[in-house]
């Protein structure tokens with residue numbers, strides 16, 4: 001496969017992978033940032049009644065599973081493609097120890113974020129006290145945003 005790709009094809013595959021990677025980051029973390037920065041304050045300011053609020057949040061969660069689910073797949077696929085093109089993964093590993101360790105950190109952060117995406121909502125549904133569930137829901141968003149920022153920083157270090 002490696003021999004099959006011409007340098008020009010590799011260059012365009014790299015550019016396409018970076019575009020998909022950054023697009024997936026924008027969609028995933030944009031959706032996560034939307035709740036604490038826009039939806040939650042708007043629901044509080046609108047004083048919408050509790051029952052209607054839960055209906056809106058339920059519809060948002062259903063949509064989020066589809067949209068963010070797609071972004072997670074695109075991010076992991078483009079990230080592994082970038083890792084292969086840069087020699088961080090696969091038979092022809094050609095990177096220094098620093099970049100290789102950075103890539104392993106990136107993989108660990110990516111895996112942690114995917115585990116949170118897959119488990120947070122089902123686990124939060126187990127919390128019976130509505131105020132505690134709401135606080136944990138907000139805290140989860142803030143932790144994911146922080147991990148995303150770190151992953152982006154590691155990604156920028158990796159790319160140079």
Ligand code: HEM
Pocket residue numbers: 018021025029075076078079080082083084086088103106107109110111113147148149151152153154155156158159160
């Ligand atoms: C799922 C696991 C992930 C893998 C395997 C991965 C892999 C990579 C690789 C190999 C690069 C270097 C690309 C290059 O050489 O230019 C990179 C860059 C980057 N990654 Fe990731 N990544 C992952 C998750 C994430 C996450 C969760 C974020 C942020 C929330 C992120 C944000 C970035 C950014 C901003 C860059 C710099 C793009 C550039 O300037 O080239 N990545 N990623």
